[in-house]
Amino acid sequence: MRKDPLILNVDDDDGARYVKTRVLQVAGFEVIEAATGGDALEMVARAAPDLVLLDVKLPDINGLEVCRRIKSDPSTASILVLQTSAALIHRTDRVRALDGGADNYLVAPIEAEELVANVNAMLRLRRVQGELLESEERFRQLAENIDDVFWMFAPLERRLLYVSPAFELLWGRPSDTVRSDIDSWIAFVHEQERGRVREAFGRLAETGVYDEEFRIVLPDNSVRWVRDRAFQVKNTAPGRERIARVTSDISARKAAEKLRHDADSRKDEFLATLAHELRNPLGPIRSAVDLLRIAGGDAGQTQERARDMISRQVDHLVRLVDDLLDISRISQGKITLQPKNVALASLVSSALETASPFITAREHQLNVLLPEQDVWVYGDAVRLSQVLGNLLHNAAKYTPKGGTITLNAAVCRDELMITVKDTGIGITLDAIDGIFDLFAQGAVAPDRAQDGLGVGLSLVKKLVQLHNGRVYAYSAGPGTGSTFSVCLPLAHATPAPGAAPGPASAAAPGAARKQRVLVVDDNPDAVEMMQMLLDASGYETASAYDAPSALERARAYRPDTILLDIGLPGMSGYDAARALRAIPEVAGAVMIALTGYGQARDRELALEAGFDHHLVKPVSMAALLPLLEEVRAADSSTSP
Numbered sequence: 001m002r003k004d005p006l007i008l009n010v011d012d013d014d015g016a017r018y019v020k021t022r023v024l025q026v027a028g029f030e031v032i033e034a035a036t037g038g039d040a041l042e043m044v045a046r047a048a049p050d051l052v053l054l055d056v057k058l059p060d061i062n063g064l065e066v067c068r069r070i071k072s073d074p075s076t077a078s079i080l081v082l083q084t085s086a087a088l089i090h091r092t093d094r095v096r097a098l099d100g101g102a103d104n105y106l107v108a109p110i111e112a113e114e115l116v117a118n119v120n121a122m123l124r125l126r127r128v129q130g131e132l133l134e135s136e137e138r139f140r141q142l143a144e145n146i147d148d149v150f151w152m153f154a155p156l157e158r159r160l161l162y163v164s165p166a167f168e169l170l171w172g173r174p175s176d177t178v179r180s181d182i183d184s185w186i187a188f189v190h191e192q193e194r195g196r197v198r199e200a201f202g203r204l205a206e207t208g209v210y211d212e213e214f215r216i217v218l219p220d221n222s223v224r225w226v227r228d229r230a231f232q233v234k235n236t237a238p239g240r241e242r243i244a245r246v247t248s249d250i251s252a253r254k255a256a257e258k259l260r261h262d263a264d265s266r267k268d269e270f271l272a273t274l275a276h277e278l279r280n281p282l283g284p285i286r287s288a289v290d291l292l293r294i295a296g297g298d299a300g301q302t303q304e305r306a307r308d309m310i311s312r313q314v315d316h317l318v319r320l321v322d323d324l325l326d327i328s329r330i331s332q333g334k335i336t337l338q339p340k341n342v343a344l345a346s347l348v349s350s351a352l353e354t355a356s357p358f359i360t361a362r363e364h365q366l367n368v369l370l371p372e373q374d375v376w377v378y379g380d381a382v383r384l385s386q387v388l389g390n391l392l393h394n395a396a397k398y399t400p401k402g403g404t405i406t407l408n409a410a411v412c413r414d415e416l417m418i419t420v421k422d423t424g425i426g427i428t429l430d431a432i433d434g435i436f437d438l439f440a441q442g443a444v445a446p447d448r449a450q451d452g453l454g455v456g457l458s459l460v461k462k463l464v465q466l467h468n469g470r471v472y473a474y475s476a477g478p479g480t481g482s483t484f485s486v487c488l489p490l491a492h493a494t495p496a497p498g499a500a501p502g503p504a505s506a507a508a509p510g511a512a513r514k515q516r517v518l519v520v521d522d523n524p525d526a527v528e529m530m531q532m533l534l535d536a537s538g539y540e541t542a543s544a545y546d547a548p549s550a551l552e553r554a555r556a557y558r559p560d561t562i563l564l565d566i567g568l569p570g571m572s573g574y575d576a577a578r579a580l581r582a583i584p585e586v587a588g589a590v591m592i593a594l595t596g597y598g599q600a601r602d603r604e605l606a607l608e609a610g611f612d613h614h615l616v617k618p619v620s621m622a623a624l625l626p627l628l629e630e631v632r633a634a635d636s637s638t639s640p
């Protein structure tokens with residue numbers, strides 16, 4: 001690195017040039033020399049001196065022109081030029097020289113000290129300028145690379161000196177908006193905060209403080225939270241006061257605060273509900289105990305009623321506490337399922353065991369529609385009946401007395417779908433989204449029998465999820481009733497006889513010979529899907545894709561039931577049915593026609609052709625299974 005500043009001394013007069021070089025060298029500068037304008041330009045480009053001491057009079061190119069060329073080339077423009085000339089030069093030359101870009105001008109005779117002092121002053125100025133530029137550059141980089149908006153105002157002139165590019169992102173508008181009108185940013189502050197912010201910003205000059213949080217409304221009407229601070233810049237000269245301002249996006253922090261606040265208020269609400277719920281049963285219990293005391297030895301009805309009441313209320317308390325414990329165990333991942341193959345019928349009956357008394361007390365009518373055949377799921381029997389019990393309990397609770405509750409179960413593909421539908425108060429669209437959240441509670445039924453903790457549905461969802469199932473809530477709105485559906489995967493294999501306890505186990509499909517179903521359809525996907533559904537429901541299946549192969553297959557397979565699509569290629573389904581009926585091995589089979597049309601005429605044609613039943617596609621398992629079940633029932637009643 002060069003230690004001393006390098007000076008290029010340009011003069012065609014050897015004597016004068018020599019003297020100046022010596023003076024500068026003695027003063028500690030490194031000096032190189034040129035005698036013509038051409039040489040000077042070439043050395044400027046090559047050696048990049050800090051300063052050129054340039055005489056005006058040169059043999060080839062005029063010194064003023066040399067200076068102009070140095071200053072007009074961007075790569076050399078920053079080199080200092082000290083123009084010198086012979087005595088008695090005209091004042092206008094001096095002006096021309098400075099206009100041409102020279103940084104200073106000296107007229108001969110030049111004293112040694114004068115020359116050195118001038119060179120030093122120019123170099124010092126350049127150094128300070130350089131440092132200033134560098135610090136400005138650092139500031140600019142900082143201001144332009146942070147997400148915060150940085151502003152600098154000249155308050156006395158009401159001028160915005162600088163605003164960083166982040167303004168455009170934060171305010172969602174071009175920064176020209178505030179450059180042309182420095183107060184225009186206020187118009188985009190949310191109207192609820194605009195007055196306060198305007199006033200606080202206006203007081204800044206007098207108080208010296210401004211620190212506000214507010215919302216900015218973006219052109220698309222979305223909202224962004226910011227913290228906006230401003231302060232007077234210290235150490236500025238009088239009359240040149242500056243105000244610096246920083247605006248930061250705090251939307252993320254505000255969102256987190258809101259979540260925390262919501263959670264806090266949900267927790268407070270929950271604690272209030274919990275206290276209320278725990279206290280509710282205690283009143284009757286205390287009265288019952290008093291009653292027992294008064295009744296003394298009277299062993300009659302009073303005592304029995306008091307005991308019943310205590311037992312009911314204690315059951316209720318236990319239920320509440322159990323729900324709470326379950327939720328906390330699930331949240332901590334401590335709950336373990338004890339899964340096995342469970343029959344739907346046994347789940348339903350144990351759920352009804354707990355829910356029925358309450359349903360009856362509320363005078364509801366209860367309909368239970370289960371598939372005729374046994375359906376099995378793989379899961380924890382206790383937990384799954386808890387799920388159904390909770391849904392039935394809610395249905396009874398949120399339906400004014402005398403309503404109707406329907407529990408419906410159907411097999412759909414490889415899932416079991418259980419639906420609990422009521423005619424109660426319904427659920428608003430707003431409430432439905434968060435209904436499975438912990439502590440979520442919606443509207444209260446006019447005669448709501450009993451309050452709860454807002455834990456039940458959250459428990460339902462978590463338990464169903466633990467079983468790889470899903471649960472949905474549906475309501476067309478307040479007053480229109482609600483429907484809750486639980487989908488659970490079906491058990492993969494038909495359980496071995498005796499694998500699952502419960503009322504349905506005696507009728508498990510494995511106990512009897514499996515019914516054989518022949519599925520005939522020219523759409524292989526439809527056939528495959530139907531076979532899967534039937535397999536899952538405990539039937540044995542075979543398939544054929546056209547009439548001739550159906551006839552052949554039927555002869556060999558001897559199905560109990562034939563599902564025959566009417567729209568087969570080649571031979572119509574009706575003709576195929578007649579041909580099938582003529583085969584002795586199939587004569588006793590139940591034949592079900594599947595058609596795309598539901599007209600009465602199709603039905604007649606089907607029955608005429610020898611079909612026993614007629615179903616319209618797409619066929620729901622809920623419609624098909626009862627027909628298949630009839631076959632099974634007939635079969636088992638005739639078997640020994």
Ligand code: ADP
Nearest residue numbers: 394395398441442443452453454455456457482
């Ligand atoms: P709880 O019944 O203890 O309040 P849940 O978690 O069981 O708590 O239910 C949460 C909320 O969902 C209830 O407060 C109620 O507003 C709504 N809800 C649940 N089931 C029904 C239903 N069958 N009909 C209408 N609203 C219901």
